[in-house]
Amino acid sequence: MTDFLGSFWNLFPVTLAQSLLYAFVALGVMIPFRLLNFPDLSCEGTFPLGGCLCAALIAAKVPPPAAMLIAVAAGFAAGCATAAIHLRLRINTLLAGILVITILWSLDLRIMGKSNVPLFSLSNVFDTFWPRFTQNAVAQITFWLALCVGVVLFLHWLLRTELGLVVRAVGANDTMARANGVHVGRVLLFGVGAANAVVAFAGASVAQIQGYADVAMGFGMLIGGLAALIIGEAIVGRHTVLRQILAPFVGSVAYYQVISLGLAVGVHPSDLKMVTALFVLVTLGLPTFRRQAKTQQAEPRLRA
Amino acid sequence: MLRLDGIRKTFHPGEPDQRTALTGVDLTLAKGDFVVMIGSNGAGKSTLLNVVAGDIAPDAGRVFIDGEDVTALPTHERSRFIGRVFQDTSACTAPGLTIEENLALAAGRAKRPGLRSPLDRDSRARYRAALAPLGLGLEDRLQTRVDLLSGGQRQAVSLVMALSGEPKLLVLDEHCAALDPRTAETVMRATVGAIERTGITTLMITHNMHHAIAFGYRLVMLHEGRVLFEASGEGKSLLSVEELVKRFGIVDDALLLAS
Ligand SMILES: Nc1ncnc2c1ncn2[C@@H]1O[C@H](COP(=O)(O)OP(=O)(O)OP(=O)(O)O)[C@@H](O)[C@H]1O
Numbered sequence: 001m002t003d004f005l006g007s008f009w010n011l012f013p014v015t016l017a018q019s020l021l022y023a024f025v026a027l028g029v030m031i032p033f034r035l036l037n038f039p040d041l042s043c044e045g046t047f048p049l050g051g052c053l054c055a056a057l058i059a060a061k062v063p064p065p066a067a068m069l070i071a072v073a074a075g076f077a078a079g080c081a082t083a084a085i086h087l088r089l090r091i092n093t094l095l096a097g098i099l100v101i102t103i104l105w106s107l108d109l110r111i112m113g114k115s116n117v118p119l120f121s122l123s124n125v126f127d128t129f130w131p132r133f134t135q136n137a138v139a140q141i142t143f144w145l146a147l148c149v150g151v152v153l154f155l156h157w158l159l160r161t162e163l164g165l166v167v168r169a170v171g172a173n174d175t176m177a178r179a180n181g182v183h184v185g186r187v188l189l190f191g192v193g194a195a196n197a198v199v200a201f202a203g204a205s206v207a208q209i210q211g212y213a214d215v216a217m218g219f220g221m222l223i224g225g226l227a228a229l230i231i232g233e234a235i236v237g238r239h240t241v242l243r244q245i246l247a248p249f250v251g252s253v254a255y256y257q258v259i260s261l262g263l264a265v266g267v268h269p270s271d272l273k274m275v276t277a278l279f280v281l282v283t284l285g286l287p288t289f290r291r292q293a294k295t296q297q298a299e300p301r302l303r304a
Numbered sequence: 305m306l307r308l309d310g311i312r313k314t315f316h317p318g319e320p321d322q323r324t325a326l327t328g329v330d331l332t333l334a335k336g337d338f339v340v341m342i343g344s345n346g347a348g349k350s351t352l353l354n355v356v357a358g359d360i361a362p363d364a365g366r367v368f369i370d371g372e373d374v375t376a377l378p379t380h381e382r383s384r385f386i387g388r389v390f391q392d393t394s395a396c397t398a399p400g401l402t403i404e405e406n407l408a409l410a411a412g413r414a415k416r417p418g419l420r421s422p423l424d425r426d427s428r429a430r431y432r433a434a435l436a437p438l439g440l441g442l443e444d445r446l447q448t449r450v451d452l453l454s455g456g457q458r459q460a461v462s463l464v465m466a467l468s469g470e471p472k473l474l475v476l477d478e479h480c481a482a483l484d485p486r487t488a489e490t491v492m493r494a495t496v497g498a499i500e501r502t503g504i505t506t507l508m509i510t511h512n513m514h515h516a517i518a519f520g521y522r523l524v525m526l527h528e529g530r531v532l533f534e535a536s537g538e539g540k541s542l543l544s545v546e547e548l549v550k551r552f553g554i555v556d557d558a559l560l561l562a563s
Pocket residue numbers: 315316323324325343344345346347348349350351352391
């Protein structure tokens with residue numbers, strides 16, 4: 001009994017650091033899904049793109065900060081590609097995302113020349129300003145927490161400017177946005193691009209911290225991000241701008257601790273993705289299920 | 305000000321569900337003109353407004369605003385000089401945004417959005433002053449999200465939005481149809497008041513024959529995708545509801561019910 005709590009507790013700081021980093025994936029899911037009303041799957045591809053491109057560049061002796069910047073820019077471009085496929089060719093957003101993910105898989109392999117690139121012996125962007133960062137949980141928590149707070153404050157400011165209003169209007173009602181002078185296509189292009197830039201940033205960071213990049217590192221990213229987002233929205237709500245921005249961060253922290261607890265009580269690691277997917281399924285399906293139950297209950301009363 | 309030249313539109317051409325909505329509409333509104341458009345359901349009124357606003361590209365014909373051919377101009381660029389209220393009460397406002405945010409968005413539609421805060425004491429005072437004449441108490445609810453308003457209240461907000469930013473042209477698609485009779489009167493009076501005060505060129509659709517006869521400088525009846533009848537000045541003021549219905553033999557439940 002105390003045994004699993006002990007191991008959960010020991011892992012708490014590492015898990016916290018990890019969850020604050022993965023919060024950026026949840027943020028990259030929240031932006032298109034919630035702010036832009038553009039269901040976008042591309043993060044499943046832009047996460048490994050960020051990781052693989054950054055790793056390949058570092059391995060090719062490109063300075064880590066530059067490698068990171070290029071990786072983020074590539075994520076932005078990939079997100080724009082998804083949006084452009086939808087806007088120009090009128091292909092469903094989900095299918096557009098899958099097309100981009102599929103293309104990126106091959107691209108990652110081309111970039112790396114093999115299915116993974118180790119970085120253990122190479123310097124990374126974090127070590128350059130915080131020696132032994134990757135081995136230091138406290139340093140990681142401090143850094144990621146500061147970055148998360150900064151990003152939340154920035155978004156909270158941005159979304160209440162004129163530009164932010166335009167972005168939110170596009171997500172809330174694109175007909176209305178158009179009738180009020182908003183170039184909806186351009187907003188979606190930049191918005192989905194920015195979201196995937198954030199995801200690619202997370203991918204590049206993960207590759208450097210875990211010490212390698214792998215083409216398969218993006219698998220399950222979307223469902224994980226979505227699960228974190230849903231948990232966060234259950235905790236902090238989503239009816240104000242601030243709460244909607246906080247949700248992916250709070251949710252990510254809660255989600256990874258729950259996973260860690262699950263692992264501690266003996267959930268098999270290979271079952272985690274299924275458990276997460278089932279969680280998302282149940283959460284998304286529950287309202288419909290409840291409604292059906294309610295109408296079935298109401299029927300006899302009507303007949304009586 | 306606004307000139308429509310031989311506008312034609314057929315939806316889904318060549319398919320089983322082909323529908324011809326407009327069969328050659330010519331209509332000119334002089335600057336400051338206030339045209340009321342009537343016509344039975346499916347006559348093509350909304351389609352015509354969508355052509356004016358840029359949402360629907362006509363199959364043939366041209367749209368001129370202020371002498372400039374805007375037929376190919378996308379909606380968001382036209383919206384710089386067109387204020388508009390749709391028939392659908394949820395189409396004109398952004399649900400997750402508050403009343404004041406919706407108004408701010410509309411007020412800024414002619415400008416490129418920047419990183420300034422869109423709301424300040426001055427703008428809020430302006431919004432309050434614009435909402436007060438509607439008599440719905442919305443001026444005290446600036447921070448309410450519009451999806452929490454009733455359809456009629458949203459339409460009232462939409463009207464204020466359409467009028468803001470000094471557009472050259474106002475297009476109203478049955479903007480009072482979803483309102484209860486008393487609110488409809490209030491909003492219609494506010495609409496007409498604003499139109500007369502600003503002298504804005506207006507194209508207004510209504511199913512309410514009393515409004516059609518009482519308001520506007522010209523009356524246009526659309527039927528089966530074309531202009532069937534026009535009246536202005538004395539001819540218009542002498543019209544009666546019964547006469548309109550009798551003369552054109554158009555049996556339209558909405559027309560009769562409204563009268
Ligand atoms: N998007 C569309 N696709 C197919 N057909 C359409 C579309 N929009 C309108 N129509 C058809 O065009 C015709 C004119 O429709 P429209 O909406 O312009 O009528 P209306 O005069 O506004 O009627 P109402 O008084 O009921 O609002 C109708 O026959 C309608 O079925």
